[in-house]
Amino acid sequence: MQPLTNRSKQVVQKEMTFMERIYLPAILKGMAITLSHFFKKKNTVQYPEVKRPIAPVYRGKHVLKRDDQGRERCTACGLCAVACPAEAITMVAAEREKGEEHLYREEKYAAIYEINQLRCIFCGLCEEACPKEAIFLTDVITPVETSRNEFVYGKDKLVEPINQRIDVSKRQSWRMPEQQS
């Protein structure tokens, strides 16, 4: 049979020679190999202190964006929840009252908006579905929690703080913002 690689070796059932039978040369050879690894540089990346570079379009924790005037963009249309293959998103819509124009951009907004981070598969279909450029995936890695309930992120964890805006321009670049607004 034609060998696939030139590394294959014919198996021979021969008697071991004396040197092979006393094992010691082979053992010393093996120990020399392991010892050479002892002094090698370790490849481990010490994670929390050192972070490996991530792709510019990395899909991590979600953010609900605000517009230039600090109003929430989300209008609770539900397209993200429909698009979500993992059914991780749920929301309750509410109507904007008089005097809340500085809080919500459209007449309708999401009173409750929850993403279950344990169900989420970080596919990014929600941001693709969003007509209002409200939801984006950021490069933040979902932190560890101690109970399952804490992984259901509400608006308190999702909406970006008004004075600490989260830059998502890298993920926005494939869209044309002029047409959207």
Added chain:
Amino acid sequence: MDAALLIEKIILVLVILGITLLIATYSTYAERKVAAFLQDRQGPNRAGIFGILQPIADAGKMFFKEDLIPAASEKWLFILGPGIAMFTACMTGAAIPWGTEIHVFGYTIHMQIADIDIGILYIIGFVSMGVYGIMIGGWASNNKYSLYGAIRASSQMISYELAMGLSIIAVVMMTGTLSLKEIAAQQHGINWNIWYQPLGFIIFFTCALAECNRAPFDLPECESELIGGYHTEYSSMKLGFYLFAEYINMFISSAVIASLYFGGYNFPGMDLIESSTLLGWLQFAALFAKIFFFIFVFMWIRWTLPRFRYDQLMHLGWKSLIPLAIVNMLITAAVVLFRNQSF
């Protein structure tokens, strides 16, 4: 005089026991670090700087684990097993000469707890008692894997003790004494027994690996076949005792190897040092340097070689090591006889 001797010995016993336990504790850390480094990993490095507090964290974990005693087990024997293992492991340190003399606060302390004139027999005796801990624990667990591990441990230890004893006989014939103090004292400077007994050393070292249940002879706990071997049913500090006893045995084995073949506390150039205080401490340090080296070799071998198959283990023990040890003994006997006659 007697009271002073008693106090001196009690302090020495406590110090040696403390050092033994400390080294056994840090052997667990060293094992993980050596394993990691040999495999291109970092090893534990979170608890304290370089992970130096890792053994304390491990011990804390062990203490707070649930202590299970299986309902179908022989309760008292189940508790006795790890106790015997730990006890026999700790006892062996008594006969080893840790140095000659050390001067502290005007006192001269002889660095050997008990200078028994059959020291090496005492150690062999206690090491072979160690199999009872494993055997009783494995049997009392009432679990087939534990029993298998225990059977393997006992047959392995009995097989390898023969070759070990035969290789020691060669040393004993050469030095003409069973006292470890005397054997160590005869290897003055660099006149070590390894130059006369290289084959005996290899046999002894191989048997020491088997006696400590270390890889490549760790069939008694063989995870891939027997779950945990003889300590499958053990948890919490009882398991801790078994694991700890293994590391103490490793430490004592290294000390015995160093004393029998590598000159014990002797080191080249020891005659040049005039201050007896300094010499005492340097001898102590030299012995420990040798011990640490052998502990490292034990770990190095463990993380290099795969486990023997059971029939290969028996084959090696009975058909290779014992004949070799007998040949070694006969050659030594012939040489000793020839030299004695020519005098």
